[in-house]
Amino acid sequence: MASTAVVKASIDVVQIVGADGVSSKVRAAMGAQYLTWNYGQMGLVATVRLSEPTENKVAWQRFLPTGPVALLPLTDELSSLVWSINSDEARRLLNLTDECFADALNEALWKQHPRHPAVDTATRRLDSILDSLMLRSSAVRQLQPSVAEIEPNSRAAFPLAFGHSTRYMGAGVVLIGDAAHRVHPLAGQGVNLGFGDVKCLTEQLTESVYSGQSIGSKSPLLNYETSRQRHNVPTMLAIDGLQKLYSTEATPIVVLRSLGLQLTHALTPLKSAIMNHAAV
Numbered sequence: 234m235a236s237t238a239v240v241k242a243s244i245d246v247v248q249i250v251g252a253d254g255v256s257s258k259v260r261a262a263m264g265a266q267y268l269t270w271n272y273g274q275m276g277l278v279a280t281v282r283l284s285e286p287t288e289n290k291v292a293w294q295r296f297l298p299t300g301p302v303a304l305l306p307l308t309d310e311l312s313s314l315v316w317s318i319n320s321d322e323a324r325r326l327l328n329l330t331d332e333c334f335a336d337a338l339n340e341a342l343w344k345q346h347p348r349h350p351a352v353d354t355a356t357r358r359l360d361s362i363l364d365s366l367m368l369r370s371s372a373v374r375q376l377q378p379s380v381a382e383i384e385p386n387s388r389a390a391f392p393l394a395f396g397h398s399t400r401y402m403g404a405g406v407v408l409i410g411d412a413a414h415r416v417h418p419l420a421g422q423g424v425n426l427g428f429g430d431v432k433c434l435t436e437q438l439t440e441s442v443y444s445g446q447s448i449g450s451k452s453p454l455l456n457y458e459t460s461r462q463r464h465n466v467p468t469m470l471a472i473d474g475l476q477k478l479y480s481t482e483a484t485p486i487v488v489l490r491s492l493g494l495q496l497t498h499a500l501t502p503l504k505s506a507i508m509n510h511a512a513v
């Protein structure tokens with residue numbers, strides 16, 4: 234008599250990848266603790282048309298007393314604006330006509346702000362020390378672009394906050410991207426952190442499958458969480474520190490941050506190390 238054996242197999246899988254952004258419902262359902270604070274600022278974004286088409290390859294950022302304003306290249310004629318500014322001012326800027334907004338933006342990009350003489354003296358002295366050590370950068374400083382107009386209906390503003398989920402994993406669940414972490418846009422690192430999460434999670438899951446483990450087993454997810462938190466948390470704290478460092482006009486802090494920036498620019502290995510850390 235022929236018999237048919239029915240083989241039942243259960244396959245463990247990672248059931249959910251929470252990639253649902255800063256207000257992640259997956260994170261809430263996991264019951265993960267979430268550490269967050271607001272910056273009292275909004276990130277005002279828009280697509281802007283430059284006054285003159287250029288080989289638009291440089292991302293510009295200017296740290297103003299009110300917050301950083303950045304232009305990120307899109308094409309030779311268009312750039313993407315990210316302007317971090319206090320929430321009331323952001324709402325005012327959102328309500329301006331396109332022409333008035335372009336004027337306000339050009340003023341933010343170009344207006345000269347008086348510097349404390351102590352800052353000038355300190356940076357000049359450091360310049361001459363770097364010169365004597367032949368460490369001064371030979372890079373030619375390019376001027377920031379001017380904006381001709383704003384692309385219609387491209388303006389929007391988003392609240393800015395810090396956010397850290399203490400867990401990136403639960404049973405069959407992982408968090409990636411802004412669901413796991415949220416940073417101020419001043420360092421342009423939000424997407425990079427998310428890409429790093431995806432790369433790490435993929436590697437961990439692949440490795441666990443090749444080594445014969447179930448794809449749903451805990452250890453690759455735990456490795457993912459540990460590895461990414463080791464990278465992400467220091468990066469997030471550094472960005473938060475920069476936000477605070479550039480939110481003050483106290484002269485000693487302005488002197489220190491100006492010298493720090495000058496040194497970082499001059500010391501190529503230090504600059505490369507920072508860029509390499511930010512790239513993963």
Ligand SMILES: Cc1cc2nc3c(=O)[nH]c(=O)nc-3n(C[C@H](O)[C@H](O)[C@H](O)COP(=O)(O)OP(=O)(O)OC[C@H]3O[C@@H](n4cnc5c(N)ncnc54)[C@H](O)[C@@H]3O)c2cc1C
Binds near residue numbers: 424
């Ligand atoms: C003003 C501003 C400027 C920024 N500038 C930069 C920058 O210059 N460089 C940079 O690297 N980063 C920047 N960032 C950060 C960057 O935008 C984020 O880090 C990135 O978008 C996070 O990607 P994500 O896929 O994790 O989340 P999101 O981009 O938020 O995507 C989450 C997606 O999930 C969807 N979703 C949510 N809930 C549900 C649900 N219940 N069901 C179905 N779908 C759902 C949402 O609709 C959304 O499409 C900026 C952020 C802001 C606010």
